[in-house]
Structures are given as structure tokens and as C-alpha cells.
Amino acid sequence: MTDYLTITVALLAGTGLFLPLLQVFRTGRENLAGYILALVLAASLALIGLFTLYPSTVPWAGSLVIPDQMGGVFALVTLGVTLAVTVASFDFLKSGNKPIYYSLLGFTALGMVLLSYSQDLLMLFVSWELMSLPTYVLAGFDKKQHSNEASVKYAIIGAMSSAVILYAISLAYGLTGSTQISTVVAGFTSHPSALAGVATLLFVAGFGFKMSIVPFHMWIPDAYEGAPTTISTLLAAATKKAGFIAAIRVLLAITTLYAVTNSPLFTMANVFAVLALVTMTVGNISALTQKSMTRLLAYSSIAQAGYILIGFVAFSNAPGSSAAIIGLTGTVFHVINHAVMKGAAFLAAALVLLQLKRSDLKAYDGLGRRMPITAFTLAVAFLGLAGVPPLSGFWSKLLLILSVANGPYGWLALAAILNSAFSLGYYAWIIKRMYMDEGESTEKVKEPFWFVLIFAVMVGLIIGIGLFPQQVISFVSNAVTSFAG
Amino acid sequence: MSYVLSLLIALPLVAAPFVFIATRANRRLGIYLSLALSVVVLAIAAYVFGQVYATPPPGGQYLFQEKYSWISFSSFGLNYFLGTDGLSSPLIFVSALLTVLVIIGSRKLIDHHEAEYYSLIFMFEGAIMGVFTSLNLILFYIFWEIVLIPMFFFIGVWGGPRRKYAALKFIIYTFSGSTIMLLGFLYFYMGMPSPSFDIPTIQTMLQAHQIPVALEYVPLLASFIGFAVKLPLVPFHSWLPDAHVEAPSPISVLLAGVLLKMGGYGFIRISIGLFPGASTEYAWVFLALGLFSMFYGAVAALLQKDLKKMIAFTSINHMGFVLFGAYATLISGSVLGIQGAIFQMFTHALAIGCLFMLSGYVQHQAGTREIPLLKGLGITMPRTAVILVLGSAAAMGLPPFSSFLAEFMVIVAGISASAITAISVLVPVITAGYFLWMIKRTVLSPAEPGHESHDMGWSDVAAFAVYLIPLVVLIVTSYLILTPALPVAQFLKGLA
Numbered sequence: 011m012t013d014y015l016t017i018t019v020a021l022l023a024g025t026g027l028f029l030p031l032l033q034v035f036r037t038g039r040e041n042l043a044g045y046i047l048a049l050v051l052a053a054s055l056a057l058i059g060l061f062t063l064y065p066s067t068v069p070w071a072g073s074l075v076i077p078d079q080m081g082g083v084f085a086l087v088t089l090g091v092t093l094a095v096t097v098a099s100f101d102f103l104k105s106g107n108k109p110i111y112y113s114l115l116g117f118t119a120l121g122m123v124l125l126s127y128s129q130d131l132l133m134l135f136v137s138w139e140l141m142s143l144p145t146y147v148l149a150g151f152d153k154k155q156h157s158n159e160a161s162v163k164y165a166i167i168g169a170m171s172s173a174v175i176l177y178a179i180s181l182a183y184g185l186t187g188s189t190q191i192s193t194v195v196a197g198f199t200s201h202p203s204a205l206a207g208v209a210t211l212l213f214v215a216g217f218g219f220k221m222s223i224v225p226f227h228m229w230i231p232d233a234y235e236g237a238p239t240t241i242s243t244l245l246a247a248a249t250k251k252a253g254f255i256a257a258i259r260v261l262l263a264i265t266t267l268y269a270v271t272n273s274p275l276f277t278m279a280n281v282f283a284v285l286a287l288v289t290m291t292v293g294n295i296s297a298l299t300q301k302s303m304t305r306l307l308a309y310s311s312i313a314q315a316g317y318i319l320i321g322f323v324a325f326s327n328a329p330g331s332s333a334a335i336i337g338l339t340g341t342v343f344h345v346i347n348h349a350v351m352k353g354a355a356f357l358a359a360a361l362v363l364l365q366l367k368r369s370d371l372k373a374y375d376g377l378g379r380r381m382p383i384t385a386f387t388l389a390v391a392f393l394g395l396a397g398v399p400p401l402s403g404f405w406s407k408l409l410l411i412l413s414v415a416n417g418p419y420g421w422l423a424l425a426a427i428l429n430s431a432f433s434l435g436y437y438a439w440i441i442k443r444m445y446m447d448e449g450e451s452t453e454k455v456k457e458p459f460w461f462v463l464i465f466a467v468m469v470g471l472i473i474g475i476g477l478f479p480q481q482v483i484s485f486v487s488n489a490v491t492s493f494a495g
Numbered sequence: 496m497s498y499v500l501s502l503l504i505a506l507p508l509v510a511a512p513f514v515f516i517a518t519r520a521n522r523r524l525g526i527y528l529s530l531a532l533s534v535v536v537l538a539i540a541a542y543v544f545g546q547v548y549a550t551p552p553p554g555g556q557y558l559f560q561e562k563y564s565w566i567s568f569s570s571f572g573l574n575y576f577l578g579t580d581g582l583s584s585p586l587i588f589v590s591a592l593l594t595v596l597v598i599i600g601s602r603k604l605i606d607h608h609e610a611e612y613y614s615l616i617f618m619f620e621g622a623i624m625g626v627f628t629s630l631n632l633i634l635f636y637i638f639w640e641i642v643l644i645p646m647f648f649f650i651g652v653w654g655g656p657r658r659k660y661a662a663l664k665f666i667i668y669t670f671s672g673s674t675i676m677l678l679g680f681l682y683f684y685m686g687m688p689s690p691s692f693d694i695p696t697i698q699t700m701l702q703a704h705q706i707p708v709a710l711e712y713v714p715l716l717a718s719f720i721g722f723a724v725k726l727p728l729v730p731f732h733s734w735l736p737d738a739h740v741e742a743p744s745p746i747s748v749l750l751a752g753v754l755l756k757m758g759g760y761g762f763i764r765i766s767i768g769l770f771p772g773a774s775t776e777y778a779w780v781f782l783a784l785g786l787f788s789m790f791y792g793a794v795a796a797l798l799q800k801d802l803k804k805m806i807a808f809t810s811i812n813h814m815g816f817v818l819f820g821a822y823a824t825l826i827s828g829s830v831l832g833i834q835g836a837i838f839q840m841f842t843h844a845l846a847i848g849c850l851f852m853l854s855g856y857v858q859h860q861a862g863t864r865e866i867p868l869l870k871g872l873g874i875t876m877p878r879t880a881v882i883l884v885l886g887s888a889a890a891m892g893l894p895p896f897s898s899f900l901a902e903f904m905v906i907v908a909g910i911s912a913s914a915i916t917a918i919s920v921l922v923p924v925i926t927a928g929y930f931l932w933m934i935k936r937t938v939l940s941p942a943e944p945g946h947e948s949h950d951m952g953w954s955d956v957a958a959f960a961v962y963l964i965p966l967v968v969l970i971v972t973s974y975l976i977l978t979p980a981l982p983v984a985q986f987l988k989g990l991a
Binding site: 332333335336339393396397398399400404405408409411412415416417420423424427428430431432434435438439442445446447479480483484487491 | 565566567568569570571633636637640641643644647648651652658659662663666667670671674675677678681682683684685686
């Protein structure tokens with residue numbers, strides 16, 4: 011069964027390696043690289059999809075990678091987003107160097123797939139870098155001042171987070187003599203020490219940079235705004251999710267911060283709860299005051315990371331309880347939904363930027379008449395992000411809040427509910443601008459084929475999963491149950 | 496298993512895109528199609544209403560039940576569960592009736608983006624039917640929220656000058672209220688010994704005393720916030736005057752006639768029906784809030800210069816009766832309170848719907864809604880004036896309009912709870928006072944010279960008669976609503 015994974019890895023790596031040759035031969039067909047990558051990604055998606063239906067616990071590449079269902083869910087999400095980004099880039103990308111761009115996208119996809127399945131800290135670190143390094147280049151792909159600035163800022167912060175993770179790994183290896191995640195966690199539990207606590211917190215910080223957890227979020231709005239918007243989509247909807255799978259694998263099994271202090275308050279559940287509260291609140295409040303769409307989406311993305319963390323709280327608080335299963339199911343489900351909704355919103359913003367050459371919110375006045383499909387996509391994505399039923403985002407938020415609704419973290423549920431209501435303030439405000447305000451022009455704007463195709467698929471997913479969530483939820487909850495097993 | 500209620504929800508929702516396409520192609524075709532479809536929905540609603548009257552389900556049981564598993568994994572289960580009884584069937588019927596009348600009234604009053612308008616009306620109707628027929632809390636919440644989306648666009652796209660502000664205020668107020676309500680449901684669910692979101696299942700557990708009263712306080716408070724915003728109860732009402740003033744008149748009809756009923760329905764079905772222990776304990780608070788709302792709405796209405804704003808405050812006044820009546824039953828044990836509250840919701844929908852639609856006509860024909868500027872309607876617009884007088888009589892609860900009976904029942908139930916609440920009889924007096932004063936200034940005053948008359952046509956008069964005739968008929972046939980309402984009232988009284 012693990013042959014599927016071999017084929018996928020070979021496909022993605024081979025494509026990444028050979029696409030730049032198209033640049034050398036100058037075939038004159040610039041988009042060819044994109045079409046090839048899209049086909050390869052679609053094939054990988056199909057293979058991993060099959061693979062996840064028949065999950066395996068047989069190790070692949072030693073014990074570095076174990077292709078379980080949980081990893082499959084994340085691999086599917088990240089590959090799906092990369093595919094959408096690739097297809098959108100057919101229209102979006104104007105400058106040369108296209109084969110390089112698609113080759114880098116391919117390597118990022120490979121990194122994310124391997125990261126999803128990693129069972130070993132070293133493997134995790136290597137795939138983390140394989141995922142991150144191409145995105146530093148991609149963020150600066152515009153060769154414009156602000157794009158380069160974003161790229162450098164992102165690269166420096168990214169290198170820092172990698173260093174933090176690497177330091178945590180070295181501590182873990184020193185303490186337990188292993189880099190296997192399960193062994194490390196068992197060692198932390200059986201021989202608690204202050205250093206183990208420090209290592210755990212360093213992991214939180216290192217992964218937190220990618221997951222866009224406050225206070226590790228500072229780079230996000232600048233990077234998302236400066237990067238080409240298709241790449242912002244990738245960062246918000248895919249690489250961020252890879253941060254979550256790393257955190258799920260490493261951090262969820264650790265429940266207490268052994269012996270850093272003796273206070274019983276210092277548990278992982280409390281750490282996650284405080285991070286969740288701060289992240290969603292800061293994200294929502296900052297989003298309300300933004301004047302540019304990409305920055306608004308960046309802060310909204312930060313706020314959503316706060317919601318996703320609620321499942322971590324429920325799981326760490328009482329592993330094995332029904333609330334833990336509901337919470338982690340909510341987390342993984344929200345990761346999927348958020349990838350679709352945020353992907354749709356970012357790509358809609360990308361199209362507006364491409365066609366109207368601006369990303370400030372004034373460009374969105376009267377958009378409902380100028381670009382009806384884009385505006386509708388954005389409206390559906392926003393309502394979904396706010397958690398309005400019966401869209402997909404509602405169900406995952408429902409499960410997340412349900413998992414902490416009655417118990418010691420009831421306050422977090424209340425905070426999440428109030429945050430949701432508050433966030434509608436800016437989501438509905440944008441919808442109001444698109445459909446009720448008069449724009450500077452009422453002239454129709456062209457909506458290119460590839461974008462419309464992606465919008466149709468994404469809106470279909472948001473509404474479809476919203477009406478019939480059972481299939482996806484049982485798929486996710488199977489993965490969660492076997493993970494928590 | 497029956498599919499009638501699903502049909503009632505699905506038919507309007509499925510019709511919406513077809514109405515959109517038809518109206519885009521041809522305006523007249525679209526409006527006739529809308530009218531025909533809404534009449535079909537009304538026929539189904541009338542069938543449901545008739546069946547519930549013919550065989551009223553015993554307390555705690557529901558007719559036309561449908562139950563399918565929707566989501567289940569691990570320990571979590573959620574059903575698609577519909578049913579109706581003497582509480583919801585009158586509201587289903589009156590919502591379908593008002594939708595037909597609103598479509599008739601919109602022909603003249605709505606003149607742009609008509610395709611979007613008529614399709615949103617059907618989205619609204621389908622969601623409303625879902626609210627009134629859901630027997631699962633999450634399903635109820637979902638429909639509850641879907642109602643907001645068309646209403647947001649109705650106010651924001653077809654409203655008056657400050658429409659955008661009113662639309663945002665409306666959606667943020669009501670969404671905040673309802674998310675808190677949802678949190679209350681989730682808290683309740685996680686605390687139950689064997690968790691369920693199904694209303695009948697929870698009520699069975701309540702009867703077997705399996706749910707501790709201590710679990711009921713948080714959800715009671717949370718659902719109170721959600722329902723109080725919708726009802727609206729003073730001091731949660733501030734979105735309502737803004738929304739009404741800015742909304743186009745046909746939408747005000749839906750807002751006051753249908754949307755506010757969601758609040759009253761929620762209080763009876765959920766606050767009392769699922770948290771009876773805590774509700775009984777705090778019944779006095781609710782009673783007092785209802786009474787305060789009644790007085791506040793009446794006095795505030797007295798001060799309004801805008802005809803529509805006056806009617807909007809009358810709604811607050813009338814919906815206070817619903818809360819007052821419902822909780823009077825919990826205190827006194829007199830079933831008249833809940834019966835009266837259900838009856839009041841039905842009559843208020845028609846009486847206030849008539850007045851709101853009329854205010855739209857007045858503005859359309861006379862160019863203003865300011866009461867001091869409307870002079871001599873009796874001479875310049877005699878037909879409009881007659882409808883205005885009759886509609887006002889219905890709203891103030893003058894016999895032979897059945898609103899009289901509804902308010903009478905509620906007040907009697909209140910007095911049997913406590914003699915102090917007898918001051919509630921002053922509310923209809925104030926109401927009559929400001930309506931008569933309004934009529935004196937508009938209908939009975941001399942006409943301004945040189946004012947041209949644009950009275951409504953006879954076809955419009957016929958449409959308005961549809962609002963008023965049922966109110967007159969119901970005073971002799973009140974058993975149509977009260978008989979099926981009786982088992983509901985007795986059941987809820989028994990739970991407490």
C-alpha cells in the first residue's frame with residue numbers, strides 16, 4: 011500500500027526538479043509548466059485520496075514516516091490548496107520565470123505532504139524546511155520593493171522559527187536519546203524535567219510562527235500583503251495548516267508542562283486556552299481596523315487560528331474523553347473548512363488585485379455589479395468564516411465550541427461566541443460595501459475562466475459541506491479516533 | 496412518515512432561484528410566478544393548520560413528524576427533526592398568508608432589483624417555516640440564522656436613506672443575540688446525562704426529572720438574550736425602530752408580522768418548554784420585563800411623529816403581551832396566558848402587517864409618513880383612510896377584531912397571577928389613545944387646499960381586506976386557534 015506514497019513523492023520531486031528545464035529550453039509556451047504541475051498535483055491528490063481510504067500503519071522510509079489517516083487529511087488539504095493556487099496562477103502570473111515559480115510550488119507541496127506524515131522530529135524538521143524555503147522565494151517573486159521586503163521579513167522570521175524548533179529538537183534528543191516523536195513524548199512523561207517543559211514551550215513558539223498564533227503573528231500581515239496574492243493564499247491556506255499538523259503530532263500528547271513551575275495552573279490546556287483567547291481576540295479586533303483587503307484577510311486568518319486552537323484545549327484538558335474527540339474533530343474539520351474558505355477569499359482578492367490593480371477596501375465598493383462571481387464567492391466565504399449556518403464553517407465552529415461549552419473552559423466558549431459575533435462586524439461590512447454601496451464605476455470587469463472554475467468548486471464545497479457534513483465529519487472523526495486511539 | 500413539513504420548507508427554498516430567473520427574463524412573469532408559488536405554499540400551510548385543528552396532538556406530541564439522522568460520530572448526534580403542534584401551526588399559516596400579501600403589495604412599492612427581491616422573499620419564507628417546524632435545537636438555530644441573511648439584504652438594498660446603517664445594526668444585534676443563544680444550547684447539551692438536541696427527547700427527560708434544575712439557568716439566560724433581541728424586549732429593542740423606518744414597507748410587514756414572532760415562539764417553545772424549572776423560578780422577572788415593554792412601547796409610540804415608527808413601537812408594546820401572557824401561566828397556572836399569547840401572535844401579525852403595508856401606500860401616494868403633514872386623508876384618500884381606521888381599530892384591540900380577545904385573555908391570566916398586574920389594562924388604553932390621536936390628525940383633519948388625491952385602487956382594498964377579515968372572523972371562531980393551543984398550554988404548565 012505504501013507504494014502510493016512512493017509514487018506521489020517521486021512525482022512531486024521529479025516535477026519540481028525537471029520543470030526548470032522548460033525555462034532553459036524556452037519552449038515559448040510559458041504556461042506549460044503550470045499545466046504540468048496542475049496535472050501532477052491532481053494525480054497526487056487522487057493517489058493520496060485512495061491511500062487515505064485504505065490507511066496503513068506500515069512505516070515508510072524507516073520509521074520516519076508512517077502514513078496514517080490523520081496525515082492523509084492534512085496532505086489532502088494542503089495538496090488541494092496548492093492545486094487551486096497553481097490553477098489560479100495560470101491567469102494571475104504575468105511576468106517570466108514561470109517554470110521556476112511552478113517548480114518551487116511543487117517542492118512546497120512535497121514538503122507539506124511529507125510533513126503531514128512525519129513521525130520523527132528530524133523528518134519533521136527536514137520537511138518543514140522543504141516546505142518553507144521555496145515560499146521565501148515565492149513571497150518575493152514580484153521583484154517589487156514591497157514584495158522583496160515581505161520576502162526578507164518572512165525569511166528572517168522563518169529562519170528564526172526553524173532555529174527555535176531545531177533547538178527544541180536538540181533538547182528533546184538530549185533528554186530522551188531519540189528523535190522518534192512517540193519516544194520523545196513517552197520520555198517527557200516518564201522523566202519530567204524543567205528542560206522538557208522548556209522544549210515543549212519552544213515547540214509551541216516554533217510551530218506558532220507558522221500557525222499564526224499571537225504573539226508570533228507579527229510577520230503575517232506584512233508578508234501576506236507584500237507577497238503575490240496567490241502565494242499569500244498558499245501561506246494562509248496551506249503552509250499554516252502544515253504548522254497545525256506538526257503541533258498536533260508533537261504537542262497534543264503532552265498534557266502538563268512538567269516541573270517548569272510547580273503550579274497546577276501551568277498545564278498545556280491552560281497554555282493553549284490563553285493562546286486561543288488572545289489570538290482570536292487580537293485577530294478580530296485588528297481586522298476591524300484594516301484598510302486593505304489582504305491585511306484584513308491576514309488578521310482574519312490569525313483569528314481563525316485562535317478558534318482552531320480550542321480543540322487543542324479540549325484535547326489536552328481531558329485526553330480520551332468525548333469532549334476531546336469532539337474538539338480535535340472540530341480542529342481538523344475547521345482546518346479543512348478554513349483552507350477552503352480562506353483560499354476562496356484570498357483568490358477572490360487576488361482577482362480583484364489583478365483586474366482593478368488595487369487591494370484597498372474602496373475597490374470593493376459596488377463589486378457585486380462589476381464582478382458578480384467574485385463578489386458572490388467572497389460573500390459566501392465571509393459568511394462561512396463568520397460561522398453563519400448552513401455553511402461549512404458553521405459546523406466546525408460548532409464542534410469546537412461544543413467541546414468546551416460546559417466545563418472549566420466555558421469562558422473560552424463564551425469568548426469564541428462573542429468573537430464570532432464581533433467578526434461579523436467586518437465580514438458583513440465588506441458584504442455591505444460590495445452589494446449596497448455605489449462604486450466609483452459600474453463597468454463590468456472580466457472574470458477569467460480559471461478563476462471562475464476555482465470559485466465554483468470552492469463555493470460548491472463551502473455550501474455542499476455545509477448542507478451534508480456527515481461524510482467529511484465521519485472521515486475526520488475516524489482519523490481523529492485512530493490518532494487518539 | 497410525512498413529508499408535508501419538509502415540502503413547506505423546501506418548496507420556497509427551491510423556488511427561489513427559479514423566481515430569480517423568471518423575474519430577470521420578464522417582470523410580470525416573475526411576479527405572477529411568485530404569487531402562484533406563494534399561494535401553493537399557503538395551501539400547504541392551510542392544510543397543516545387544518546389538520547392540527549382537526550386532530551390536535553396531545554401535549555408534548557407533534558403532528559407531521561419527520562426524523563432523520565443528519566450527523567453522527569463518536570458520541571455526537573444530530574437529527575433533522577420536524578413536527579408541528581398548536582403553537583407552531585397558527586404561525587406557519589399566518590407566515591404563509593403574509594408572504595402572499597407581501598408579494599401582492601410589493602408590485603407597486605418595489606421598483607429595482609426585483610429578481611433578487613422576489614427570490615429572497617422565498618428564501619425568507621423557507622427559513623421561517625424551518626424555524627417554526629424544527630424540533631431539534633441546532634436545526635432550529637440554523638433556520639433562525641438563515642432568516643437573517645435575506646433580511647439583511649432587504650433592509651440594506653431596498654431600504655430608505657439610512658438603510659446601510661440599519662442593515663448592519665440589524666444583523667450585528669440579532670447575530671450576537673443568537674450566537675449567545677446557541678452557546679446556551681451547547682452548554683445544556685454537554686451537561687445532560689444522555690445528551691440530545693431533540694426537543695421532545697429533552698422534554699421526556701424533564702418529565703422523568705433526569706435533568707437537574709441547576710443545569711437550566713445558563714441556557715435560560717442565554718436563550719433569553721437571543722429571544723429578547725428578536726421579540727424585541729426593552730432594552731434590547733434599539734435595532735427595531737431603525738430597521739423598520741429604513742426597511743421598505745412590505746419588508747416591515749415580514750419583519751413585524753413574521754420575524755418578531757420567532758422571539759415569542761422561542762420563549763414559549765424553548766425558554767418555557769426546555770427550561771421550565773428555572774423559568775418558573777424567575778417567572779416574575781420575565782413578567783415584569785414583559786409589562787415594562789408593554790408600557791414602554793405604548794408610551795414611546797405616543798411620542799412618534801413618523802407613522803411607521805409609531806407602528807414599530809406598537810409592535811414592541813404588543814409583543815410584550817406575548818411574554819407577559821406566557822409567563823403569567825407559569826405563575827398562576829391559568830392556561831389562558833399561553834393560549835392568549837399564541838392568539839396574540841396570530842392577531843398581531845395580521846393587524847400590524849396591515850398597518851405597515853398601509854404606511855407604505857400612504858408614503859407612496861401622499862409622499863410623506865409624517866403624521867403632522869398628513870392632513871385630510873378622509874377627504875383626499877377616503878379608501879386609504881377607511882383602511883387606516885379599521886387597521887388601527889384592530890391594533891388597539893377594539894371588538895369585533897379578535898385582537899381584543901387575545902389581549903383580554905392575557906390580561907386575565909396576568910391578574911390571576913397577581914392583582915398588581917391589573918395595571919396592564921392601562922396599556923390598551925394608551926394604545927387606543929395614540930391611535931385615535933393619530934386618526935384625528937390625519938383622517939379627520941381638514942385637507943390642505945390644492946392637494947391632489949391619489950387614492951388606492953379597489954384591488955388594493957381587496958388585498959387589505961384579506962388582513963382584516965380573518966381578524967373579524969376569528970372572534971367568533973377563536974376555537975380554531977385556541978383548541979389546538981390548549982394541550983400545548985396544559986403541557987407546558989405541567990412541566991413547570
